[in-house]
Amino acid sequence: MNFENVVFSFFIVLALTLNFGFFIGDIDNPVHHNQYELLAAILVNLIATILKFGDKSHVGAILLSTSxxxxxxxxxxxxxxxxxxHITGETMTPNTMVSIVSLAGGAMLANVISVLLLVTETVLLRR
Structure with missing residues (x-):
């Protein structure tokens, strides 16, 4: 077992699951979407992106682009x-929450593609 691959895969899957956790819920209800979960999703996605910089293959380039x-x-x-x-000092409006959750949904789709590529690459590896 390659520890580097375990860490790489861990962060890719964790990025997807955190993103999903933030995304799930009523799209316009701020109570269903925690700001700290969004922050965690951002940080883990950035870590996953950094880990993807070392791969020089074609699949690595696609993984990096999805990230x-x-x-x-x-x-x-x-x-x-x-x-x-925070800057305007206003309360969260449904329109603002919809924009935030919609962008997180797009990011989640990119993370799903990334995980699918990772699984496909793993299945196609020859021993």
């Missing part, structure tokens, strides 16, 4: 949350 897409969308979602609530 960059997820990072971009989650960072935008976090930025909207910070700007929409």
């Amino acid at each position: 960059l897409v997820a990072d971009m969308q989650l960072l935008l979602a976090g930025g909207i949350w910070i700007f929409g609530v």
Whole structure:
């Protein structure tokens, strides 16, 4: 068992599960979407992206691109949350929450693609 592959896979799957945990719930209800879970999803996605930089294969390039897409969308979602609530000092509106959750949903789709590529690559590996 290769410890490096275990860590790599761990962060890819953890990024997806944290993203899913934030995404699930009523799209416009802020009570269903925890800001700290979004922060955790952002941080784990960034770690997963850093781990993907070393792979020089074609699949590695696709994995990196899906991770960059997820990072971009989650960072935008976090930025909207910070700007929409903390900087303006207003309460969370349903429209703002919908924008945040929609971006997190796009990031989750990118993470699903990443996990599917990881599983496919693992299945196709020859011993």
